[in-house]
Amino acid sequence: MTVEELRKQFPGLSGTVYGKPLVYLDNAATIQRPACVIDKWTDLSVHHNANLHRAVHKIAAEATEEYESARDAVRAFLNAGSREEIVFTSGATASINLVAFSFGEAFIRPGDEIVVSESEHHSNIVPWQMMCERKGAVLKVLPVDDEGHLRTDLLEDLVTDRTRLLCVAQISNVLGIVNPVKEIVSFCHSKGCAVLVDGAQGVVHTGVDVQDLGCDFYVFSGHKVYAAPGTGVLYGRRELLEQMPPYMGGGEMIDTVKFTGTTYAPLPGKFEAGTQNMAGTPTLKPALELAESLRDRELTEYGNKVRDYVLNALLSDDRIRLYGVPRGTFDKIPLFSFSVKGAHHEDLALLLDKMGVAVRSGQMCAEPLMDRFGVTGMLRASFAPYNTLEEAEYFVKSLNRAISMLV
Amino acid sequence: MKETEKTLKEVQEEIVDDFSMYEEWLDKYEYLIELGKDLSPYPEEAKTDDRLIRGCQSRVWLDWRMEEGRLFFSADSDAIITKGIISLLIRVYSGRTPEEILGDDFSFLNRIGLKENLSPTRANGLVSMIQTVRKAAESNL
Numbered sequence: 001m002t003v004e005e006l007r008k009q010f011p012g013l014s015g016t017v018y019g020k021p022l023v024y025l026d027n028a029a030t031i032q033r034p035a036c037v038i039d040k041w042t043d044l045s046v047h048h049n050a051n052l053h054r055a056v057h058k059i060a061a062e063a064t065e066e067y068e069s070a071r072d073a074v075r076a077f078l079n080a081g082s083r084e085e086i087v088f089t090s091g092a093t094a095s096i097n098l099v100a101f102s103f104g105e106a107f108i109r110p111g112d113e114i115v116v117s118e119s120e121h122h123s124n125i126v127p128w129q130m131m132c133e134r135k136g137a138v139l140k141v142l143p144v145d146d147e148g149h150l151r152t153d154l155l156e157d158l159v160t161d162r163t164r165l166l167c168v169a170q171i172s173n174v175l176g177i178v179n180p181v182k183e184i185v186s187f188c189h190s191k192g193c194a195v196l197v198d199g200a201q202g203v204v205h206t207g208v209d210v211q212d213l214g215c216d217f218y219v220f221s222g223h224k225v226y227a228a229p230g231t232g233v234l235y236g237r238r239e240l241l242e243q244m245p246p247y248m249g250g251g252e253m254i255d256t257v258k259f260t261g262t263t264y265a266p267l268p269g270k271f272e273a274g275t276q277n278m279a280g281t282p283t284l285k286p287a288l289e290l291a292e293s294l295r296d297r298e299l300t301e302y303g304n305k306v307r308d309y310v311l312n313a314l315l316s317d318d319r320i321r322l323y324g325v326p327r328g329t330f331d332k333i334p335l336f337s338f339s340v341k342g343a344h345h346e347d348l349a350l351l352l353d354k355m356g357v358a359v360r361s362g363q364m365c366a367e368p369l370m371d372r373f374g375v376t377g378m379l380r381a382s383f384a385p386y387n388t389l390e391e392a393e394y395f396v397k398s399l400n401r402a403i404s405m406l407v
Numbered sequence: 408m409k410e411t412e413k414t415l416k417e418v419q420e421e422i423v424d425d426f427s428m429y430e431e432w433l434d435k436y437e438y439l440i441e442l443g444k445d446l447s448p449y450p451e452e453a454k455t456d457d458r459l460i461r462g463c464q465s466r467v468w469l470d471w472r473m474e475e476g477r478l479f480f481s482a483d484s485d486a487i488i489t490k491g492i493i494s495l496l497i498r499v500y501s502g503r504t505p506e507e508i509l510g511d512d513f514s515f516l517n518r519i520g521l522k523e524n525l526s527p528t529r530a531n532g533l534v535s536m537i538q539t540v541r542k543a544a545e546s547n548l
Binding site (some may be wrong): 018019170344345346347350351354361362377378396406 | 429432436437440454464465466481485486487489
């Protein structure tokens with residue numbers, strides 16, 4: 001597939017801002033949606049708007065079929081062992097909060113430890129702080145080095161016999177570095193510590209095989225991987241999910257309800273309380289099919305060309321400090337957070353916006369990481385497979401123009 | 408004629424006129440950057456947390472003093488476009504009486520298109536700055 005063919009599938013990409021063609025480089029915040037997802041979403045909203053599972057009527061049966069077949073698609077995409085291990089949520093944040101509550105209730109005792117990395121998104125920090133407070137546990141931090149790589153050499157000291165869970169992003173939303181998750185999992189397991197992987201960025205840019213990674217939990221958001229917003233996935237190893245109590249009560253998650261006591265539905269229903277996102281969740285199927293099809297050789301080579309062009313342009317400019325510097329060819333996705341000497345990230349973002357370039361500026365939901373690098377914020381350009389080399393060149397040109405206006 | 412000898416409305420009209428010369432958004436920003444660079448210096452020791460305006464992506468410090476019934480503002484930011492906006496607010500509202508300030512609806516910012524472009528969701532804190540100016544006026548009525 002060529003990039004032009006791919007772009008045709010995304011109606012949002014042909015938009016203009018301030019009379020200029022939109023160059024959308026905020027893909028790590030949310031990615032544009034392809035027509036196949038929009039069509040599925042609309043079709044379900046219009047023709048199959050019925051609540052799931054219970055009703056016997058035709059459109060409810062069809063809606064349920066769509067919803068459950070998305071579960072099969074997600075299972076296959078992640079190569080999970082069974083469909084019962086796939087829980088639908090409203091997003092990666094909801095998935096992490098679910099684990100923080102239910103895993104916490106089942107397994108965490110006072111004095112136990114949780115480890116998170118310094119480069120985590122707030123969504124993979126705050127739920128653990130809340131859990132630690134609730135359970136009297138201790139939160140420990142795995143630092144990153146000056147180039148943004150995890151200090152895995154410190155794991156030996158950090159992970160003790162009291163450490164129950166380590167939480168780490170497969171790829172940081174700020175640094176874009178592909179973390180050595182498989183090695184981390186293998187080390188943690190040797191110490192009897194479970195691992196949760198935040199795949200919010202990883203699922204978009206790398207193939208995911210949860211059995212190969214060996215992780216105990218894997219979470220991601222639908223809207224970052226072409227699906228409808230308000231959709232999300234929690235993969236959990238069955239053995240752990242079975243032992244964890246429900247997070248929320250009500251709706252689908254019950255077996256029988258009596259005032260003398262309620263029993264819960266088997267997996268995965270136990271964790272899917274309340275009316276589900278019946279139009280959104282099924283869009284995960286076409287979305288993940290698309291994501292899969294983008295692993296095509298032509299697009300991959302093209303994407304690498306775009307990434308290398310931007311990487312070189314930023315690294316060769318001594319006014320620019322890039323956070324998350326790759327050490328090899330395969331450990332950086334086309335996501336670039338940086339700061340410019342003498343120019344504020346907000347000013348740069350405002351000027352780039354006026355040139356038609358949408359980038360992110362600020363703390364990017366990773367305040368501890370901003371503190372680590374001694375900045376109040378950064379500028380981030382995050383590319384998707386549909387971004388062209390011409391767009392990358394326009395971005396670099398516009399950035400230079402913005403810098404010259406400010407400095 | 409000094410700015411304070413003109414009415415508040417007259418100064419606003421001047422600013423609206425200045426901005427109307429620029430058709431392109433980028434040119435308006437270029438002008439704001441110039442204004443930002445020319446903003447009078449703000450003392451480092453006044454960059455304290457109680458003068459820091461919350462809710463901005465850039466940091467903004469805003470200070471004021473009363474002199475002979477008039478409010479004088481000074482402010483600073485680590486972002487230059489925000490400093491440009493500050494300079495507009497100071498040009499219009501500094502040296503005015505609290506009554507003059509409260510009698511204004513701050514709509515001149517809409518007329519140059521800045522408010523819609525820099526709405527609170529854009530995290531740039533224009534609305535917070537306006538609130539701080541109004542509060543200063545209210546507390547000195």
